[in-house]
Amino acid sequence: xxxxxxxxxxxxxxxxxxxxxxxxxxxxxxxxxxxxxxxxxxxxxxxxxxxxxxxxxxxxxxxxxxxxxxxxxxxxxxxxxxxxxxxxxxxxxxxxxxxxxxxxxxxxxxxxxxxxxxxxxxxxxxxxxxxxxxxxxxxxxxxxxxxxxxxxxxxxxxxxxxxxxxxxxxxxxxxxxxxxxxxxxxxxxxxxxxxxxxxxxxxxxxxxxxxxxxxxxxxxxxxxxxxxxxxxxxxxxxxxxxxxxxxxxxxxxxxxxxxxxxxxxxxxxxxxxxxxxxxxxxxxxxxxxxxxxxxxxxxxxxxxxxxxxxxxxxxxxxxxxxxxxxxxxxxxxxxxxxxxxxxxxxxxxxxxxxxxxxxxxxxxxxxxxxxxxxxxxxxxxxxxxxxxxxxxxxxxxxxxxxxxxxxxxxxxxxxxxxxxxxxxxxxxxxxxxxxxxxxxxxxxxxxxxxxxxxxxxxxxxxxxxxxxxxxxxxxxxxxxxxxxxxxxxxxxxxxxxxxxxxxxxxxxxxxxxxxxxxxxxxxxxxxxxxxxxxxxxxxxxxxxxxxxxxxxxxxxxxxxxxxxxxxxxxxxxxxxxxxxxxxxxxxxxxxxxxxxxxxxxxxxxxxxxxxxxxxxxxxxxxxxxxxxxxxxxxxxxxxxxxxxxxxxxxxxxxxxxxxxxxxxxxxxxxxxxxxxxxxxxxxxxxxxxxxxxxxxxxxxxxxxxxxxxxxxxxxxxxxxxxxxxxxxxxxxxxxxxxxxxxxxxxxxxxxxxxxxxxxxxxxxxxxxxxxxxxxxxxxxxxxxxxxxxxxxxxxxxxxxxxxxxxxxxxxxxxxxxxxxxxxxxxxxxxxxxxxxxxxxxxxxxxxxx
RNA sequence: GGGUGAUUAGCUCAGUUGGCUAGAGCGCCUGUUUUACACACAGGAUGUCGGGGGUUCGAGUCCCUCAUCACCCACCA
Numbered sequence: 001x002x003x004x005x006x007x008x009x010x011x012x013x014x015x016x017x018x019x020x021x022x023x024x025x026x027x028x029x030x031x032x033x034x035x036x037x038x039x040x041x042x043x044x045x046x047x048x049x050x051x052x053x054x055x056x057x058x059x060x061x062x063x064x065x066x067x068x069x070x071x072x073x074x075x076x077x078x079x080x081x082x083x084x085x086x087x088x089x090x091x092x093x094x095x096x097x098x099x100x101x102x103x104x105x106x107x108x109x110x111x112x113x114x115x116x117x118x119x120x121x122x123x124x125x126x127x128x129x130x131x132x133x134x135x136x137x138x139x140x141x142x143x144x145x146x147x148x149x150x151x152x153x154x155x156x157x158x159x160x161x162x163x164x165x166x167x168x169x170x171x172x173x174x175x176x177x178x179x180x181x182x183x184x185x186x187x188x189x190x191x192x193x194x195x196x197x198x199x200x201x202x203x204x205x206x207x208x209x210x211x212x213x214x215x216x217x218x219x220x221x222x223x224x225x226x227x228x229x230x231x232x233x234x235x236x237x238x239x240x241x242x243x244x245x246x247x248x249x250x251x252x253x254x255x256x257x258x259x260x261x262x263x264x265x266x267x268x269x270x271x272x273x274x275x276x277x278x279x280x281x282x283x284x285x286x287x288x289x290x291x292x293x294x295x296x297x298x299x300x301x302x303x304x305x306x307x308x309x310x311x312x313x314x315x316x317x318x319x320x321x322x323x324x325x326x327x328x329x330x331x332x333x334x335x336x337x338x339x340x341x342x343x344x345x346x347x348x349x350x351x352x353x354x355x356x357x358x359x360x361x362x363x364x365x366x367x368x369x370x371x372x373x374x375x376x377x378x379x380x381x382x383x384x385x386x387x388x389x390x391x392x393x394x395x396x397x398x399x400x401x402x403x404x405x406x407x408x409x410x411x412x413x414x415x416x417x418x419x420x421x422x423x424x425x426x427x428x429x430x431x432x433x434x435x436x437x438x439x440x441x442x443x444x445x446x447x448x449x450x451x452x453x454x455x456x457x458x459x460x461x462x463x464x465x466x467x468x469x470x471x472x473x474x475x476x477x478x479x480x481x482x483x484x485x486x487x488x489x490x491x492x493x494x495x496x497x498x499x500x501x502x503x504x505x506x507x508x509x510x511x512x513x514x515x516x517x518x519x520x521x522x523x524x525x526x527x528x529x530x531x532x533x534x535x536x537x538x539x540x541x542x543x544x545x546x547x548x549x550x551x552x553x554x555x556x557x558x559x560x561x562x563x564x565x566x567x568x569x570x571x572x573x574x575x576x577x578x579x580x581x582x583x584x585x586x587x588x589x590x591x592x593x594x595x596x597x598x599x600x601x602x603x604x605x606x607x608x609x610x611x612x613x614x615x616x617x618x619x620x621x622x623x624x625x626x627x628x629x630x631x632x633x634x635x636x637x638x639x640x641x642x643x644x645x646x647x648x649x650x651x652x653x654x655x656x657x658x659x660x661x662x663x664x665x666x667x668x669x670x671x672x673x674x675x676x677x678x679x680x681x682x683x684x685x686x687x688x689x690x691x692x693x694x695x696x697x698x699x700x701x702x703x704x705x706x707x708x709x710x711x712x713x714x715x716x717x718x719x720x721x722x723x724x725x726x727x728x729x730x731x732x733x734x735x736x737x738x739x740x741x742x743x744x745x746x747x748x749x750x751x752x753x754x755x756x757x758x759x760x761x762x763x764x765x766x767x768x769x770x771x772x773x774x775x776x777x778x779x780x781x782x783x784x785x786x787x788x789x790x791x792x793x794x795x796x797x798x799x800x801x802x803x804x805x806x807x808x809x810x811x812x813x814x815x816x817x818x819x820x821x822x823x824x825x826x827x828x829x830x831x832x833x834x835x836x837x838x839x840x841x842x843x844x845x846x847x848x849x
Numbered sequence: 850g851g852g853u854g855a856u857u858a859g860c861u862c863a864g865u866u867g868g869c870u871a872g873a874g875c876g877c878c879u880g881u882u883u884u885a886c887a888c889a890c891a892g893g894a895u896g897u898c899g900g901g902g903g904u905u906c907g908a909g910u911c912c913c914u915c916a917u918c919a920c921c922c923a924c925c926a
Contacts, residue, residue, distance in 0.1 A: 006886080383853095484921085565861070565874065565876090575886065578885085580885065582886075584885080753884095815906040819907090
């Protein structure tokens with residue numbers, strides 16, 4: 001079969017992927033006790049993949065394919081995430097478009113509807129993963145709502161329940177009044193907002209005096225339960241312990257001291273509203289203050305407050321209260337002020353800190369165990385800076401609110417006594433809304449788990465903890481790879497939960513990739529409209545090209561703009577491979593049989609084989625250290641600059657098919673993790689090793705180092721010199737070479753071809769331009785031709801002189817001779833000798849004219 | 850406020866434990882359709898490695914400092 005002039009990825013990729021799957025190429029082999037295990041961070045089943053996903057797949061798949069070829073028993077487990085809140089938001093807006101709301105349905109109905117909605121969209125995402133070339137075992141595919149995941153989540157919750165690590169408490173939570181659910185701390189985004197700072201006068205009891213407090217939220221005055229000052233603040237010392245009569249409600253509240261208060265902000269006195277501010281809440285806990293809720297979950301003024309404020313929105317209440325206070329002459333002043341406001345990361349509604357009954361996980365003991373493991377460096381982080389960032393996060397961690405008031409997610413397996421709100425029981429029969437136990441009726445909690453509570457258990461859940469064969473073999477995972485934005489949400493929680501449940505770290509290495517930014521360096525975002533969809537790119541340039549384009553020049557943890565030129569570079573490389581294949585194919589026929597033990601006969605054979613061995617070793621060392629870009633760079637430049645530009649070119653005069661095919665076969669192996677589709681396409685077309693996928697073949701061994709010699713390097717240097725002569729004198733110049741050098745004499749044909757010589761012959765030489773890259777080789781130029789070359793020689797001479805001066809200065813430095821490592825000094829001396837020799841040769845050339 | 854990273858050729862970026870003449874791709878200039886490849890081939894130009902200081906025989910690399918940018922964490926009422 002003839003190959004087209006250019007590689008057309010669309011023609012090959014889908015078929016190759018299907019062949020891999022049909023042939024079981026990505027299955028665990030059980031052939032080795034060494035393993036490599038990795039799981040795909042499950043993408044949202046309901047959404048399309050973006051370039052960041054493609055980068056994730058690229059990085060993970062390179063490692064998976066490389067390790068598979070190394071003979072390690074390899075699993076790459078794919079999955080999809082129900083993405084609780086994310087998907088819920090999409091579905092709820094779909095409902096709204098249809099003129100319906102969540103209140104038109106029961107939670108059970110909603111759950112079923114979203115299930116179908118996701119199921120019908122999920123295939124898109126899965127097909128996209130396949131287009132990206134992911135070498136995953138699809139039989140192990142897991143969805144975060146699969147029964148085994150639900151079971152594990154329930155078991156974990158039960159264990160925490162029994163260990164006293166989970167509690168139900170009325171705590172201050174971040175609450176989105178639009179979506180009607182609470183959030184964890186890290187789901188709130190803060191932004192600067194221009195606002196006001198109101199200075200309010202609070203009358204002291206039995207006195208004409210006031211204490212002035214500054215606030216950005218005057219409406220919360222209705223829920224104040226104290227005024228706080230710094231204990232060291234002299235101007236308020238006498239007031240500590242006094243009582244304030246809260247304006248409007250006339251409630252009496254204490255003035256107390258707490259180091260949290262900063263004397264130099266505002267007036268140095270703070271109103272304390274525990275039910276609606278996280279710092280105030282903490283302070284109230286310390287001082288045992290009552291907590292009075294005045295805003296409800298709809299963002300409406302509610303509770304035990306004066307009737308005129310009931311039912312007002314927060315902003316209406318703010319206006320009215322300021323108005324009322326001004327009438328009472330209790331507003332001292334108003335300043336413009338820019339403060340940080342928390343917003344819902346989805347709908348940008350202002351987050352209300354509200355007291356709410358939620359399930360919490362006590363994080364301190366769990367985090368301590370994780371910190372302990374991290375501080376022992378049990379997990380390698382790439383980049384390493386992420387290790388300390390993680391430890392810092394774990395040290396400051398707060399209790400985790402794991403309940404969400406939405407329908408879409410894993411139900412919390414807890415039931416509450418209908419007659420006793422403090423009587424909760426654990427029960428996994430979450431398909432029932434009501435249980436009767438010992439004559440008591442229990443109602444199921446309608447909340448679901450935070451998505452991260454289930455995805456945080458991904459590693460051991462996927463591997464069928466505790467009894468699964470997979471768990472025994474593949475845990476801890478070899479590598480966890482993901483984006484930096486979910487280091488805390490996901491990676492840290494996996495570490496915490498993995499250690500808690502299994503007693504062992506969940507993975508040995510963490511690789512964090514940076515963002516794929518837009519080409520101008522800004523963040524890609526749907527609302528800005530600068531998102532690049534990888535799928536059209538894959539269709540246009542090929543999956544391999546996109547993969548290569550994403551990893552070139554990328555290092556762990558560093559954000560970088562998307563650059564189409566890198567994709568083009570990837571495509572060009574794929575096409576280069578393709579054309580090397582075409583060339584080799586033209587030199588072989590049906591009778592050709594591949595030999596894994598080639599027979600080197602020429603200097604170029606030995607040269608290319610020893611280089612290949614080095615490259616195989618280099619790439620594998622770099623990949624073992626997750627240096628993807630450098631690894632690709634190494635095989636790229638060997639393939640292009642050494643193999644194609646020198647070895648193939650010299651093959652045109654001295655063909656050794658056994659070495660040629662051997663090298664290319666091994667290049668394909670090394671290239672495979674970076675360019676799986678085209679390497680497999682060529683492998684199949686060449687049909688040298690019948691019945692075996694490249695994907696399941698083995699990584700080249702380092703051999704042929706013993707055959708290295710420098711003879712071909714001399715030919716390369718000589719060729720480069722002659723080409724330069726020719727380029728300097730003009731391409732039409734006829735160059736005739738005469739050699740009195742035995743090595744060169746054997747390579748005259750090759751040299752003629754590579755250097756575009758008119759003639760090359762053995763002879764005594766001695767006239768014309770003496771070349772310096774090899775001994776006793778001349779170009780028979782006339783005196784007038786050489787004249788045109790003299791300037792170039794003079795420049796070369798200046799370069800040589802500069803280098804020689806540099807080296808001599810170094811060798812005259814006593815400290816250098818004494819303190820630098822001996823081998824460097826020797827190298828310097830050798831360099832000096834070489835350059836001096838070059839200078840002499842140049843002088844001879846110049847003298848000869 | 851705290852932290853992390855970045856600043857290297859016109860552009861996008863590499864450059865592990867300090868080691869000599871700092872690299873890649875694209876772009877640019879000159880030439881070429883030469884037995885696979887113009888998604889190519891050959892040759893060439895381009896960098897006071899952000900500024901300043903220090904350690905060292907030697908600094909893009911280590912330390913200090915300043916500047917600019919990005920991100921993360923906390924959040925001051």
